[in-house]
Amino acid sequence: TQLLEQSPQFLSIQEGENLTVYCNSSSVFSSLQWYRQEPGEGPVLLVTVVTGGEVKKLKRLTFQFGDARKDSSLHITAAQPGDTGLYLCAGASTGAGSYQLTFGKGTKLSVIP
């Protein structure tokens, strides 16, 4: 059974601060996706990383896929209140079942104005 551990579980920071959240596993994934989920809504895709060592930037968000494709990180620069939400990582398994995503439990981020 593949597991994805996200840390920290909760994070409360002041507006303007930087932060990093982590997504770790002992399993190799063919790709890893990051989603953000607002209360009462479904997950919204932020980015997909596919290649080991890949770095993708989305405005103030930087995503990195580990060289071994077992872990990933999300770094937010100068956080804003609009960044508040639940951040989920999800790994797609290698092989024929790659449609089946394994989700972490998420990091709940609160950015205080």
Place this chain on the structure above:
Amino acid sequence: NAGVMQNPRHLVRRRGQEARLRCSPMKGHSHVYWYRQLPEEGLKFMVYLQKENIIDESGMPKERFSAEFPKEGPSILRIQQVVRGDSAAYFCASSPLFSDDTNGYTFGSGTRLTVV
């Protein structure tokens, strides 16, 4: 271009009743995936369907749960004789391609089922 549409948004059922959750994929998407999110838990894969075919139902409980995606109309997740443990948020996602993990998935807003 409407996204993935799920209805109802909220559903309350008494123990023993049936729950029917509907999902209309994005236009042009013929692959549908159902996930369940229990309180304080991550989303768990339930089933993957294409039109008129169940491709993988390995995440579905063996009893009381069934899913379909007919040629016409939305995909339906059906839960018979609901119990309190079925209370959760059920999400549907769709994609235009088989195993589109490199592009990510579009999720609906979910159906929140409460069993009383």
